[in-house]
Amino acid sequence: KGLKGREHQRAPQIPSQFSPGERFAMKEALKGAIRIPTVSFSPENLNVTALAEFGEYLRTVFPTVFKTSFIQHEVIGEYSHLFTVRGSDPSLQPYMLMAHSDVVPTPEEGWEVPPFSGLERDGFIHGQGTLDNKNSLMAILQALELLLNRNYIPRRSFFIALGHDEEVSGHNGAQKISALLQTRGVKLAFIVDEGNFILDGFVSYLKKPFAMIAVSEKGLINLRLQVNMTPGHSSAPPKETSIGVLAAAVSRLEQTPMPNMFVSGPTKMTLQELAHEFPFPANIILSNLWLFGPLVSRFMERSYITNTLVRTTMALTMFNAGVKVNVIPPVAQAIINMRIHPAQTVQEVLDLVKNIVADSRVQFHVLNAFDPLPVSPSDHQALGYQLLRQTIQSIFPEVSTVVPGICIGNTDSRHYANLTTGIYRFNPLYLRPQSFRSIHGINEKISVQAYETQVKFIFEFIQNADADQEPAPHRHEL
Ligand SMILES: CC/C=C\C/C=C\C/C=C\C/C=C\C/C=C\C/C=C\CCC(=O)N[C@@H](Cc1ccccc1)C(=O)O
Numbered sequence: 001k002g003l004k005g006r007e008h009q010r011a012p013q014i015p016s017q018f019s020p021g022e023r024f025a026m027k028e029a030l031k032g033a034i035r036i037p038t039v040s041f042s043p044e045n046l047n048v049t050a051l052a053e054f055g056e057y058l059r060t061v062f063p064t065v066f067k068t069s070f071i072q073h074e075v076i077g078e079y080s081h082l083f084t085v086r087g088s089d090p091s092l093q094p095y096m097l098m099a100h101s102d103v104v105p106t107p108e109e110g111w112e113v114p115p116f117s118g119l120e121r122d123g124f125i126h127g128q129g130t131l132d133n134k135n136s137l138m139a140i141l142q143a144l145e146l147l148l149n150r151n152y153i154p155r156r157s158f159f160i161a162l163g164h165d166e167e168v169s170g171h172n173g174a175q176k177i178s179a180l181l182q183t184r185g186v187k188l189a190f191i192v193d194e195g196n197f198i199l200d201g202f203v204s205y206l207k208k209p210f211a212m213i214a215v216s217e218k219g220l221i222n223l224r225l226q227v228n229m230t231p232g233h234s235s236a237p238p239k240e241t242s243i244g245v246l247a248a249a250v251s252r253l254e255q256t257p258m259p260n261m262f263v264s265g266p267t268k269m270t271l272q273e274l275a276h277e278f279p280f281p282a283n284i285i286l287s288n289l290w291l292f293g294p295l296v297s298r299f300m301e302r303s304y305i306t307n308t309l310v311r312t313t314m315a316l317t318m319f320n321a322g323v324k325v326n327v328i329p330p331v332a333q334a335i336i337n338m339r340i341h342p343a344q345t346v347q348e349v350l351d352l353v354k355n356i357v358a359d360s361r362v363q364f365h366v367l368n369a370f371d372p373l374p375v376s377p378s379d380h381q382a383l384g385y386q387l388l389r390q391t392i393q394s395i396f397p398e399v400s401t402v403v404p405g406i407c408i409g410n411t412d413s414r415h416y417a418n419l420t421t422g423i424y425r426f427n428p429l430y431l432r433p434q435s436f437r438s439i440h441g442i443n444e445k446i447s448v449q450a451y452e453t454q455v456k457f458i459f460e461f462i463q464n465a466d467a468d469q470e471p472a473p474h475r476h477e478l
């Protein structure tokens, strides 16, 4: 099927060229979005004033989107937005573009410019949300606005789902949108959400950047460990305290990494498809993982970034104990945030954790958990994957390799697994290690040029999606 009927495909009809006025307006629109402090502190504590303002702001900067007759706009869960863009050909299965409007609370110290200033300096727009994820939200609506202003009418219907609580679960945004679409009997051809990037400088032997489309995402467990002991006077301490017992337990966990799952996960596929980009002899090693798999898996463990791709990780993120300097603490609690490798399940990981701790005084309480997401197809028939690949090659011709991989963080797209088997997590942006650290950190910023390119990418992607079948395979694959 992938090789037949290429005559039915349509290249973008409307060129992705924008006037100086349009380019100015698009960057100003993004700056305005950054200035609205839509911070999610917890599922119960969102800045709802800012979220409401953000909804109104979208109407002012994208008037055509809101007034077009074939676009239906609905507000879900009070602050999330669902746009239904009705295409002219109902025989084509719809797809969905996603993004979110909330941002994480920012560390106050260390910013070069204030995090909600949206200031432009040295060709960059600065602020919280410039990479995660107001850039995507604004770029999707911006691309649609520009297409509509050129009288574009899509063939294939699509949805735009913009969550407002992604950073704290997505339960009131994405999950409600998903439930609503399910009641409407919607089935999606594929979804594109935030996630991986065009990675540059993450692998020392790899000089050229490559695009990694996440076809799965890790599962998650937030696990509370608790030790209760009898309180008393600190002048006559017991042999062990709740703090000591808990500290020993979490130390054992930190010293005992979860098993390396390289041989059974999608990362093997990533490396096989990336092999030809490596110099000799790494290219030969990576092309023969049946033989060199164990060697490569150990090599991957050496960097904290590539380590995330081969195993379930655990991060001790909270530790609380003690009530007074001279009181033996009655309770000690720790929270461990675990990201589950696609080849494991919540239950398997919990069993391993309990075996490692091996102390009946430590109680376990799962705060929330979900299994890794299924692996979406990335073969020649996988429409969403192939459309992304085609658009990457058009917009970033210097990027020679597009590979499937896993997303190490979690995204709102997991709430839509009931509507499609094709979930792709990809941001059409270059990411270098320094910008990676800025996400959920400090000094998050996007270059004006990168943002324009993101708009251009979506502008072309929407048109490419009007094809009635997947694009022709890449030249290396013929
Ligand atoms: C061979 C390959 C070589 C190198 C590549 C190695 C690793 C990949 C490098 C970088 C990773 C690239 C992108 C990842 C960047 C961000 C993660 C993506 C999305 C995460 C979104 C997010 O932050 N979600 C939060 C929110 C959340 C909280 C609770 C429950 C669900 C979601 C999160 O995951 O904490």
Ligand SMILES: [Zn+2]
Pocket (backbone or CB within 6 Å): 100, 132, 133, 166, 194
């Ligand atoms: Zn995000």
Ligand SMILES: [Zn+2]
Pocket (backbone or CB within 6 Å): 104, 132, 167, 440
């Ligand atoms: Zn985030």
